Amino acid sequence: MFDNKEKTEIAALGEFGLISHLTKNFKLLDHTSVKGIGDDAAVMDFAGKKTLISTDLLLEGVHFDLAYVPLKHLGFKAVQVNLSDIYAMNGTTSQITFSIGISSKFPLEAVEELYQGVMLACQQYKVDLVGGDTSASKQGLVISVTSIGYADEADVVYRNTAGEGDLICVSGDLGGAYVGLQLLEREKQVYLSNPNIQPDLEGKDYIVERQLKPEARGDIIDILKELKIKPTSMIDVSDGLASEILHICTQSNKGCSLYEEKIPIDPMTYETAREFGLDPTVCALSGGEDYELLFTIKQDDYEKIRYNADISIIGHITEASAGCNLVSKSGNVHELKAQGWNAFMK
Amino acid sequence: MFDNKEKTEIAALGEFGLISHLTKNFKLLDHTSVKGIGDDAAVMDFAGKKTLISTDLLLEGVHFDLAYVPLKHLGFKAVQVNLSDIYAMNGTTSQITFSIGISSKFPLEAVEELYQGVMLACQQYKVDLVGGDTSASKQGLVISVTSIGYADEADVVYRNTAGEGDLICVSGDLGGAYVGLQLLEREKQVYLSNPNIQPDLEGKDYIVERQLKPEARGDIIDILKELKIKPTSMIDVSDGLASEILHICTQSNKGCSLYEEKIPIDPMTYETAREFGLDPTVCALSGGEDYELLFTIKQDDYEKIRYNADISIIGHITEASAGCNLVSKSGNVHELKAQGWNAFMK
Numbered sequence: 248m249f250d251n252k253e254k255t256e257i258a259a260l261g262e263f264g265l266i267s268h269l270t271k272n273f274k275l276l277d278h279t280s281v282k283g284i285g286d287d288a289a290v291m292d293f294a295g296k297k298t299l300i301s302t303d304l305l306l307e308g309v310h311f312d313l314a315y316v317p318l319k320h321l322g323f324k325a326v327q328v329n330l331s332d333i334y335a336m337n338g339t340t341s342q343i344t345f346s347i348g349i350s351s352k353f354p355l356e357a358v359e360e361l362y363q364g365v366m367l368a369c370q371q372y373k374v375d376l377v378g379g380d381t382s383a384s385k386q387g388l389v390i391s392v393t394s395i396g397y398a399d400e401a402d403v404v405y406r407n408t409a410g411e412g413d414l415i416c417v418s419g420d421l422g423g424a425y426v427g428l429q430l431l432e433r434e435k436q437v438y439l440s441n442p443n444i445q446p447d448l449e450g451k452d453y454i455v456e457r458q459l460k461p462e463a464r465g466d467i468i469d470i471l472k473e474l475k476i477k478p479t480s481m482i483d484v485s486d487g488l489a490s491e492i493l494h495i496c497t498q499s500n501k502g503c504s505l506y507e508e509k510i511p512i513d514p515m516t517y518e519t520a521r522e523f524g525l526d527p528t529v530c531a532l533s534g535g536e537d538y539e540l541l542f543t544i545k546q547d548d549y550e551k552i553r554y555n556a557d558i559s560i561i562g563h564i565t566e567a568s569a570g571c572n573l574v575s576k577s578g579n580v581h582e583l584k585a586q587g588w589n590a591f592m593k
Numbered sequence: 594m595f596d597n598k599e600k601t602e603i604a605a606l607g608e609f610g611l612i613s614h615l616t617k618n619f620k621l622l623d624h625t626s627v628k629g630i631g632d633d634a635a636v637m638d639f640a641g642k643k644t645l646i647s648t649d650l651l652l653e654g655v656h657f658d659l660a661y662v663p664l665k666h667l668g669f670k671a672v673q674v675n676l677s678d679i680y681a682m683n684g685t686t687s688q689i690t691f692s693i694g695i696s697s698k699f700p701l702e703a704v705e706e707l708y709q710g711v712m713l714a715c716q717q718y719k720v721d722l723v724g725g726d727t728s729a730s731k732q733g734l735v736i737s738v739t740s741i742g743y744a745d746e747a748d749v750v751y752r753n754t755a756g757e758g759d760l761i762c763v764s765g766d767l768g769g770a771y772v773g774l775q776l777l778e779r780e781k782q783v784y785l786s787n788p789n790i791q792p793d794l795e796g797k798d799y800i801v802e803r804q805l806k807p808e809a810r811g812d813i814i815d816i817l818k819e820l821k822i823k824p825t826s827m828i829d830v831s832d833g834l835a836s837e838i839l840h841i842c843t844q845s846n847k848g849c850s851l852y853e854e855k856i857p858i859d860p861m862t863y864e865t866a867r868e869f870g871l872d873p874t875v876c877a878l879s880g881g882e883d884y885e886l887l888f889t890i891k892q893d894d895y896e897k898i899r900y901n902a903d904i905s906i907i908g909h910i911t912e913a914s915a916g917c918n919l920v921s922k923s924g925n926v927h928e929l930k931a932q933g934w935n936a937f938m939k
Contacts, residue, residue: 281643285844286752287681287829288647288742295641297627301634302724302739304692308731335633346650346737378648385654386732391692393648393739396634406632483633498631 255355266381268355269362273369273376277341279397280375289377291342291395297403299396301332307387314438315431318357320459322364325390328485330372331463331538333396335483337404340465342377342395343369348384372465402477404542407498409480413543415503415562416478416552418467420511421488422527425534426519427451427458433523453515461538467557468540474551478542489532490585491541492562493571502569505562505583508576532573532583601701612727614701615708619715619722623687625743626721635723637688637741643749645742647678653733660784661777664703666805668710671736674831676718677809677884679742681829683750686811688723689715692737694730718811748823750888753844755826759889761849761908762824762898764813766857767834768873771880772865773797773804779869799861807884813903814886820897824888835878836931837887838908839917848915851908851929854922878919878929 257265266284275283282290291298305325307313313321326343333340345365349358369376374394382389434446448455463483471478480499482491488510496503512527520527543564544552552558571583603611612630621629628636637644651671653659659667672689679686691711695704715722720740728735780792794801809829817824826845828837834856842849858873866873889910890898898904917929 282749282751287678287827288645288684288740290682290749291644291646292746293639293644295638298637298639298644298741299634300637300646300688300690300724300739300741302690302692302726302737304694304726304728304735304737306694306728306730306732306735309694309729332633336636338634342646344646344648344739346648348650348652348655348735378646380648380650382650382652383655384652384732386652386730386735389650389652389694389732389735391648391650391737393646393690394634395644395646400638403628403636405628481633 257349257353257355257358258351260355262381269358270376273366275375275377276373277375279341280377283375283377284379289342289344291377293397296397297400299333299336299338299398300393301329302391302393303329305390307389312435313388314435316459318360319364319367322361323368323460325392326365326368327461327463327538329392329394330374330465331483331485333394334463334465334468335481335540336396336398337402337468337478337481338396338398340372340374340394340396342375344378344393345376346380346391348382348389350384350387353388372463404478404481406480406482406495409495409499409501409543409564410545411501411564411566412546413479413564414546414549414560415492415505415541415543415564416558416560417484417488417511417539417541418464418558419537419539420513420516421484421537421539422512422520422530422534423454423457423516424461424536425530426516426523426525427454428536429523429525430455430519431458451515451519453513454519458536461536463538464540470555470557476544476548476551478544481540481542484537484539484541485535487533487535488541489583493583493585495541495543496564496571499564500567502565502567503562503571504565505573507573509559509561511559603695603699603701603704604697606701608727611704615704616722619712621721621723622719623721625687626723629721629723630725635688635690637723639743642743643746645679645682645684645744646739647675648737648739649675651736653735658781659734660781662805664706665710665713668707669714669806671738672711672714673807673809673884675738675740676720676811677829677831679740680809680811680814681827681886682742682744683748683814683824683827684742684744686718686720686740686742688721688741690724690739691722692726694728694735696730696733699734718809750824750827752826752828752841755841755845755847755889755910756891757847757910757912758892759825759910760892760895760906761838761851761887761889761910762904762906763830763834763857763885763887764810764904765883765885766859766862767830767883767885768858768866768876768880769800769803769862770807770882771876772862772869772871773800774882775869775871776801776865777804797861797865799859800865804882807882809884810886816901816903822890822894822897824890827886827888830883830885830887831881833879833881834887835929839929839931841887841889842910842917845910846913848911848913849908849917850911851919853919855905855907857905
């Protein structure tokens with residue numbers, strides 16, 4: 248994962264030396280960033296706009312497995328996961344704080360790789376790293392990310408404002424991150440039983456990338472602005488489509504009908520799921536970690552969006568009493584559940 | 594630490610159920626809080642003021658020992674430690690996010706106790722809990738806190754703006770948290786060797802509280818506003834006086850003279866340090882965790898502050914070439930070092 252020939256003990260730098268070393272190449276670029284790392288707190292100026300804030304905690308052994316996640320990818324992904332929440336408010340991302348707890352077994356070069364991923368994310372999404380905390384950890388690697396963004400009051404989109412008849416849309420495709428994880432888990436087991444066997448990920452780049460290097464859909468927010476569409480509700484897909492649409496419906500006090508045939512699933516996701524004996528639709532509904540945006544729009548906005556290749560219309564919002572349902576390809580109606588596995592496997 | 598008779602498995606609630614259960618009694622009170630928990634991100638409106646943000650990561654076995662830290666105190670302290678950074682910018686605190694990673698051995702009642710401490714801190718400091726993340730942890734307890742605050746541009750105080758001749762001031766008294774920790778560590782060892790011996794903390798309430806339940810000095814920020822004093826630089830004392838004044842001097846490119854006899858040390862801290870064979874001044878310089886405010890003021894502000902019982906003037910800023918020094922009670926000059934132990938023990 249990192250070159251074992253070069254190992255620098257973190258203790259040699261000390262906490263302040265480590266922070267300074269890791270962050271010295273992060274320059275402030277966003278116009279809302281006034282003061283970044285190096286004081287008690289960062290200072291931002293949002294000039295009357297609403298400030299958005301979101302935070303995630305990622306723990307080794309729970310959210311990631313260092314056996315197959317390269318540290319650079321992990322740094323990149325940790326930032327993406329968190330930026331995704333700001334986009335899900337229809338906001339513009341502007342700053343992050345990034346904190347780590349690291350065990351003494353981690354050499355400096357490993358932490359540098361992690362921060363290279365953070366920097367890549369900052370550059371690609373034009374966000375500033377403005378703070379964080381660096382600590383020794385007696386347990387595994389701990390990562391905490393907080394994202395800050397902003398939006399005009401009129402532009403903020405909540406989860407609880409979906410209206411009856413609204414169209415349900417989702418960006419990109421779903422299920423890939425979950426199927427990619429199955430692939431990585433399988434190769435890890437093969438490797439553990441025989442370290443001489445090389446991982447067989449040939450031709451599976453897309454779904455492996457969906458798992459290891461997801462990209463938060465800030466571009467969809469830009470597209471919606473260009474199309475002059477303000478979603479009536481929005482959430483990001485971190486826990487799977489079923490769980491997310493249930494959040495929107497519950498908080499909006501509405502029901503929904505999703506159509507299985509409309510759910511966007513990449514062919515590679517589909518084929519690989521089948522190889523594993525998994526139902527691709529279930530992977531999309533319950534797999535999670537896709538970090539696509541799930542949103543509802545007014546029917547009047549249908550024409551603006553119908554030919555957009557990046558956005559699929561997968562159903563519509565109903566009255567609450569109709570419940571939350573999936574219409575299968577064969578026309579059967581299934582009640583949606585947050586843990587969709589049982590609902591479909593039986 | 595919690596009543597073992599009542600134990601509810603967290604798994605029974607699920608992640609969303611747990612968040613909802615723990616946070617349902619937190620009401621938004623600050624006028625800048627627009628939307629709190631329950632969406633992808635919190636929404637705040639600072640109406641043109643500068644936004645301040647600070648974050649801390651606290652790990653079991655590194656930052657706290659559950660053997661002697663009651664969970665309610667831990668929740669309270671985790672918030673204090675982080676609010677302290679916003680005060681150190683001369684800001685007003687307004688929101689926090691609070692994230693936890695918990696192992697399955699933690700029953701719901703234990704997490705509730707932790708959140709009771711968070712709520713107490715929110716109520717006492719009038720800040721809103723607006724977000725967080727709740728995760729399973731395969732390691733120990735992990736806590737991540739982010740504080741948000743605000744200030745007028747003209748009021749923000751940085752670390753790098755101390756001027757030559759400025760007076761160095763500190764709030765409250767120092768060293769107590771460190772000596773309190775020694776006391777708790779000793780009683781833990783006694784308990785481990787014989788669980789029938791009750792802890793002997795008789796008459797030591799003040800220093801035990803300094804360690805277990807520190808209070809961030811938002812009141813000092815109010816006092817300075819009333820006195821119409823804007824500090825020329827400020828930092829909070831988390832790592833000990835020596836480390837903090839060196840931060841101010843290094844970043845301001847200045848030196849300093851501190852006077853040992855002026856450093857405020859509570860009599861109980863002094864006596865208990867002596868019982869442990871420790872130099873009370875070293876405890877103040879290097880102990881840390883006092884969460885007092887260290888700041889510099891112009892000499893013109895001397896008359897406004899000289900009789901304030903909560904603020905001590907302990908030295909002055911010099912030109913950089915004079916170095917950073919402590920003048921001992923006997924008149925000897927010692928160079929200040931961030932790890933002050935060796936400098937004084939030799």
